[in-house]
Each structure stands twice: as structure tokens, then as C-alpha cells.
Amino acid sequence: MKNKTLAIFVIFLISVALVTIASAGTENKLTQDERLTLRTSIYGNYVFWTECAGNDVHAYDLTTGNRTDITGNSAGSNLNAYGDKVVWTSDSETVYMYDISTGNETLIASGRRIPDIYGNYIVYTNNYYYGEDHKNDGIYLYDLNTHNETRIAAVYSFPAIYGKKVVWSQENGSNASDIYLYNISTQQTGKITTTNSSIPESELDIYGNIVVWTESGNVYMHDIASNKTTQVTSNVSAYQPAIYANSIVYTIGDPYSGGNKDIYMYEISAARTTRITNSTLAFSPSVYGDKIVYADCRNNPEFCEGRDIYLYDLSNTSNNLVANFTGNVNSGTAPLNVSFTDTGTGTPDAWYWDFGDGDISNEQDPVHTYLSAGNYTVCLTVSNANGTDSKLATISVKKELQC
Numbered sequence: 001m002k003n004k005t006l007a008i009f010v011i012f013l014i015s016v017a018l019v020t021i022a023s024a025g026t027e028n029k030l031t032q033d034e035r036l037t038l039r040t041s042i043y044g045n046y047v048f049w050t051e052c053a054g055n056d057v058h059a060y061d062l063t064t065g066n067r068t069d070i071t072g073n074s075a076g077s078n079l080n081a082y083g084d085k086v087v088w089t090s091d092s093e094t095v096y097m098y099d100i101s102t103g104n105e106t107l108i109a110s111g112r113r114i115p116d117i118y119g120n121y122i123v124y125t126n127n128y129y130y131g132e133d134h135k136n137d138g139i140y141l142y143d144l145n146t147h148n149e150t151r152i153a154a155v156y157s158f159p160a161i162y163g164k165k166v167v168w169s170q171e172n173g174s175n176a177s178d179i180y181l182y183n184i185s186t187q188q189t190g191k192i193t194t195t196n197s198s199i200p201e202s203e204l205d206i207y208g209n210i211v212v213w214t215e216s217g218n219v220y221m222h223d224i225a226s227n228k229t230t231q232v233t234s235n236v237s238a239y240q241p242a243i244y245a246n247s248i249v250y251t252i253g254d255p256y257s258g259g260n261k262d263i264y265m266y267e268i269s270a271a272r273t274t275r276i277t278n279s280t281l282a283f284s285p286s287v288y289g290d291k292i293v294y295a296d297c298r299n300n301p302e303f304c305e306g307r308d309i310y311l312y313d314l315s316n317t318s319n320n321l322v323a324n325f326t327g328n329v330n331s332g333t334a335p336l337n338v339s340f341t342d343t344g345t346g347t348p349d350a351w352y353w354d355f356g357d358g359d360i361s362n363e364q365d366p367v368h369t370y371l372s373a374g375n376y377t378v379c380l381t382v383s384n385a386n387g388t389d390s391k392l393a394t395i396s397v398k399k400e401l402q403c
Contacts, residue, residue: 025314025387027277030060030293031067037295037307038077041086042288044377044392046100048086049295049309050075057088059100060309062291070098071105078158080116083377087115093127095142108142109149114158119358120144121184123152123159123166139168141184152182153189162206163358165224167192169201169213177201179211181224193222193229207243208360210268214238219250219266232266233273244287245352245360245381246388249276255283258304263294263312269350270385276312289381289390290314290323315389321346323382323391331396336370338395340378346389348382356395373399 035053042048047060056072057079072088073096079088084101087108095108095115108115108122115124122142128134137156142149157168164184172178177197182189192211195201201213209224212232219232219241232248241250246268253261260280265287266273276285279298286293292312300306315323324344329336342351342364353361355368356376370376374397381390 025276025290025312028311028313030309030311032308033306034295034308035305037284037309039079039284040286040293040295040309041079041081042286042291042293043081043083044288044379046081046084046086047293047309047311048079048081050077050079050088051307052077055091057086057098059086059098062311068100072096076113078114082117082119085117087117087122089113089115089124095122095124097122109140112140116159116161118161118163121161123161125156125158125168128156139166139182141166141182153180158202158204160204160206160211162208165206165358167204167206167211169195169204171199179204179213179222192224192227195220203240205241205243207245210243212241212243212248214241214250219248221248221268233264240284242286244289245354245379246350246383247287247292249285249287249292251283251285253280253283263292265292267383269383272385277310282310289379289392290388291390314387321348321382321384321387321389323348323380323389325378325380325391325393327378327393327395330393331398333398334371334373334400336395336397337367338370339365339367340380341365342380342382344380344382344389344391346382347384349384350382352381352383354379354381370395370397373397 036051038050040049045062049058055074057070057075059068074091076089085099087097093113094110095112097108098105111127112124115122126138138151139153139159140149141152155170157170159166159168166182169177169179177195178191179193181192195215197215204213210221212221217237219238222229236252239251248266251261255261261283263276263282263285265276281298282294282296284295295307296310297304297307322345326341328339351364376395378393
């Protein structure tokens with residue numbers, strides 16, 4: 001009995017050791033008296049969120065501190081961003097997009113919902129009401145260049161996109177669900193893994209080759225390249241997973257009830273979990289580089305109606321880790337080869353390059369080829385045991401000159 005008690009105590013100590021409390025970063029409150037915030041999203045220097053007080057979408061520029069209020073057409077809870085663009089669903093089950101650089105709002109598709117965006121592609125599913133038949137179910141791919149909508153799967157599920165990869169979950173008839181991947185370049189669909197949940201996962205996210213989701217209250221991730229699935233959390237009630245580079249963020253505690261809830265981060269390379277908030281009232285995290293955004297009703301704990309937006313900046317560390325890089329060129333015609341060189345300070349042990357076109361690298365000094373014209377935001381995130389830091393730059397690629 002004594003040995004059993006000792007073993008349990010050792011396991012407890014190990015569990016505690018694997019979860020650290022964030023202390024190296026800095027938390028900033030971005031809004032004042034925001035009401036009924038539902039979901040958040042961050043990309044580059046823009047933070048977006050939806051709320052059900054006015055059912056609108058809002059944006060906050062981290063560089064200037066300026067706020068933009070966007071007519072949401074009765075925006076629903078889900079929204080996602082890429083570059084200067086944000087997409088969401090209205091309560092009439094219509095997908096909208098707003099370009100913050102131009103101020104233009106566009107109706108993308110009617111009878112559709114739960115969109116995600118990457119580059120020139122938006123993915124979403126069909127509108128569905130309980131009790132309806134499933135003959136019109138589908139996952140759709142919308143091309144912003146051609147304005148064409150393509151049905152890529154005949155299922156009702158909530159898709160996610162990164163680069164040329166689209167993923168979703170669907171029932172397999174064996175009291176479990178499969179996660180599928182559609183490759184935009186090859187137009188091929190294949191199963192990548194099976195979950196133990198009989199209900200398709202409603203919240204998936206993808207970055208590079210890593211897919212994350214929640215299953216039976218825990219966060220899981222699957223590496224497409226190595227075909228390996230890893231359980232990130234154990235014996236918790238986890239919700240709302242999101243991934244960027246080396247970091248997976250999620251909420252522990254039901255964000256839709258009055259119970260305790262906080263934001264956690266899992267670093268993939270170190271298999272290390274960090275508790276980001278301790279207000280017991282934080283939810284809906286999103287991550288980009290070294291920044292995590294979330295909603296928190298700490299100033300209205302009784303009713304949780306005042307839900308302000310907070311940003312946790314992991315770059316404000318005491319370990320002198322500063323990300324920086326140069327490229328041999330920053331503009332040119334496609335195909336454009338760019339040699340990137342890490343020029344940061346400190347002692348990082350991991351490098352995560354997002355070239356802005358769907359490709360990534362873990363090399364310290366990678367070389368990347370841009371095949372298509374466009375303006376690409378390059379993000380380098382460096383990390384070690386003490387923290388992370390990120391640096392952004394823009395590569396401008398023009399069309400190849402024709403003789």
C-alpha cells in the first residue's frame with residue numbers, strides 16, 4: 001500500500017512538472033467593456049473577434065492600436081483570418097469575407113457556413129438543420145481568383161485549410177470517425193487517421209503537416225508526414241484547439257458554461273505544456289507566432305457578459321531571445337528563389353519558418369522558391385526552454401515576364 005501511494009505521488013509530481021505557469025510573457029488588454037465576445041482570430045498584426053451583442057465582427061491593429069468595426073450581417077461564432085482577410089458565417093448561413101486593407105466586404109456563398117481561409121482559398125460546409133436528409137451535404141472549396149466553388153467531399157463537416165491541404169472529420173460507420181485530407185494540387189482525397197469518437201470532430205485545425213482536434217475531452221495531434229498521432233492532454237475537458245508553428249493553444253474548461261476555464265499552450269518540439277492564464281474565466285484562444293489572443297470575462301465574473309480581448313506576448317522574455325532574419329532578395333519575378341539567414345540573438349533550439357504560401361521549414365537558414373505572384377508574409381518563430389520570439393517580413397513576387 002505504501003509503494004502504491006508513493007507511485008501515485010511520483011506520477012502526480014511528474015504531471016505537475018510537465019505543466020508550467022507562464023511568467024516570461026506579458027499580457028495586454030486590447031479592449032474595454034467588450035460584450036459577449038464569442039471567438040477570436042489573429043494573423044500577422046491583426047486581431048479579429050465576433051460578438052453576439054451587436055452580432056458584428058471587429059478588428060484591432062496591433063501596430064497602430066486602431067480598431068475597425070465591421071458589419072457582420074448577424075455574425076455567428078466562428079471566424080478565421082489570413083493576411084488582411086477575415087471570413088465568418090452570418091446567422092442566415094451565409095459566408096462573408098472582409099479585406100481590411102481595402103475596406104471591402106464580400107458575400108462569398110449563401111447556404112454555407114463555418115469557413116476557413118488560406119491564401120486565395122476559402123473552405124466551408126453546407127447549411128444543415130437537424131432532421132434534414134444529407135443529400136446536399138458537402139465540403140466546398142472557393143477560389144478567390146476564379147470565383148469558382150468546387151464540392152470536394154459529400155459530407156457535412158467543419159473543414160480547415162493550410163497551404164494546399166484541406167482536412168475534415170467524418171463518421172466511418174464503425175462507431176468512430178476518420179480524418180480526411182484533400183490535396184488541392186493533386187485533387188486527391190485520402191484518410192490520414194481514425195479517432196475514437198463516434199461524433200465527427202467539429203473543431204480541427206492544421207498547420208504544415210500537423211492536424212489538431214479534440215476527442216473525448218482531450219487534445220490530439222497527428223503528424224501527416226510521420227503518420228503519428230499524439231495525445232496532447234489527459235483527463236481534462238479541452239476545447240477550441242488552434243495551432244501555429246510549434247504551439248498548440250486550447251481552453252481547459254467548458255467555454256459555453258459558467259465553470260472555470262483557462263488557456264493553455266503545448267510546445268510540440270519540447271512536449272511542454274504551459275498555463276497561459278489563471279483568471280479561470282478565459283476562453284477562445286488563437287495563436288500566431290509568439291502571440292496568443294483570447295477572450296476573458298474576469299471583469300464581469302458573475303454573469304460573464306463583459307468579455308474583453310487580451311493578448312499574451314511570449315516575446316517579452318528575460319532570456320534575450322530575439323528573432324530576426326534577412327533574405328538575399330525581398331522582391332522579384334516568379335519563380336523567385338530566396339535564401340533566408342537567421343540573424344537573431346540568443347540561443348534558440350528550434351526554428352519555425354512560415355513562408356506565407358503554405359510551405360514551412362525547420363531549418364535555421366532555409367532556401368525557398370516562390371512559384372506564384374503575390375505578396376507573402378514570412379514569419380520566423382524561434383524558441384527555447386525559456387520562451388519564443390517572432391519576426392515578420394514581406395516578400396513581393398511579380399508575374400514572370402513574357403517575351
